[in-house]
Amino acid sequence: MSNAVEEFNAYRSKMNDKILADNNKIIKRIFNLDTNAFTAGALDVKTKELLGLVASTVLRCDDCVKYHLESCYKEGLTKEEVMETLSIATLIGGTIVIPHLRRAYEYWETLETTQG
Amino acid sequence: MSNAVEEFNAYRSKMNDKILADNNKIIKRIFNLDTNAFTAGALDVKTKELLGLVASTVLRCDDCVKYHLESCYKEGLTKEEVMETLSIATLIGGTIVIPHLRRAYEYWETLETTQG
């Protein structure tokens, strides 16, 4: 049975496939970098995912937030760590971040409920 | 019977309650400040709500705009005052504000129709 996480991922995959099939070199390389940037390096994957989460949140990109929330969840980051990251985002980015915080919180709940 | 104003407020309340129940100190204090900042001081409440409205609009935060529109409506600000505020937002923030102006206008109509 479908849920918000699966719907988001299905749309994301479908459109990414179409865009990449188009063979625009710049876009393909950016997508590629996006994968590489979050692999372990001087910083571990968990820290990098929190960096991706806080940056997405202050830039108020709901889809980017969802993407990083799922990665955080899969990496085993706790709700407390995620909430502390979101609280820093709300302080730095201001109260205009709050609507995104609400949606992020709801998405995290869905991850906890559905991703086992 | 439910309408856009009630739906928005219900979701907002439900999620705010969950977030605040989590006891993240930074977030709780920001929520608290958000209430305090719009009480009367050197400036009256009406002026402050217009400040909140124009700031939310140039930052293109639809939910923040809705929130301040409802407060403006409850404070008895007129449509002309609200539209003048939104026109300044559109000039300062540019034509990318226009889609938000359309949604703001529609929400104000709903407030006038449903909030008696």
Add this chain to the structure above:
Amino acid sequence: MSNAVEEFNAYRSKMNDKILADNNKIIKRIFNLDTNAFTAGALDVKTKELLGLVASTVLRCDDCVKYHLESCYKEGLTKEEVMETLSIATLIGGTIVIPHLRRAYEYWETLETTQG
């Protein structure tokens, strides 16, 4: 039968008519400028529409992107030209632009399928 393009245009027209009927001078003139700015001048209309598209995309305004995509389509710009413009937007604006790129790509497909 209705589609995403028609729905977008219908809502846009309906709300623009209401807003303009209100006679706020600043808003009327900004709407007017918006029409004038994209007519041929030192630059031709095609180039100007691509400028509108790239600016809307880096500013992450989905409705503005849709509007300029339709104008690009009507002006006979090719998918390759539009994608190259969107790739520059994604590079300059960063990976937070990607969710808007997905929606832009989908809208272009709808334009190709439905606008004959």
Add this chain to the structure above:
Amino acid sequence: MSNAVEEFNAYRSKMNDKILADNNKIIKRIFNLDTNAFTAGALDVKTKELLGLVASTVLRCDDCVKYHLESCYKEGLTKEEVMETLSIATLIGGTIVIPHLRRAYEYWETLETTQG
């Protein structure tokens, strides 16, 4: 003897004159709207200047902040009213506004010291 206010205004005037002499119709009309939007209407000039100030501050445009601070000063707005406006900007826009708050505060001091 020159100070920060005079230097800012001299540069602003010199460049505005050059830009307007160029006769780009769109730019001329935007400059014109910028003057009209802040004249008295449904809202008085003081309120409009505070709207301009808060919008400029959350958008983190130092030169726009300076411009509106000087107008606020000339309109007789008090430091308390200006600071309350800036505090709302800092709350809505977040701690990234703070560097702009520091420069705004310094500019207001210069206005008080030099503009008699």
Add this chain to the structure above:
Amino acid sequence: MSNAVEEFNAYRSKMNDKILADNNKIIKRIFNLDTNAFTAGALDVKTKELLGLVASTVLRCDDCVKYHLESCYKEGLTKEEVMETLSIATLIGGTIVIPHLRRAYEYWETLETTQG
């Protein structure tokens, strides 16, 4: 004798060299993409430089504006074409773009005076 264009380019080159010498793979590839994205493709170089200029201007990045202004100048774009691009940026991005327009205008003058 040094001028604003040479100073900007010297600092830019010096820091780019240092950053690239550090061998951070993500940053190196982004710098690389930045060069590739503005070469001729479905769109010619002139059009792409105007796209870069308008995107940089609405995002209010003075250094990015300077960089694209110099490329526009070298590609033989006229002042009228550049100003039309900047007027679209000011309309889309709003009056907060004006301070950047002033600095762009001044930089174009320096390019005309010093770059022969």
Add this chain to the structure above:
Amino acid sequence: MSNAVEEFNAYRSKMNDKILADNNKIIKRIFNLDTNAFTAGALDVKTKELLGLVASTVLRCDDCVKYHLESCYKEGLTKEEVMETLSIATLIGGTIVIPHLRRAYEYWETLETTQG
């Protein structure tokens, strides 16, 4: 002998003192939160400083970047960790982040040279 770090800190302290002396309650509490948010909690101080750095960088706030760079330096974070954080910021925020990356890199060098 004065350097870029000392100058930045001196101006910052001087203006913060003046602003806080003014007793605007909202601003005082935001300054206070800014201190609390970066103390150890579910996340350690190092991670939080990197979160502050990446958020400041994608929001293109040079002064905020400087502030967090100094804290990172004092916490013993390595240049590699800082550069990896900045590379994620440049990818997420796009090439408009690059001018801020150059200034961040230069400031880190000054920290290494002058802060012993």
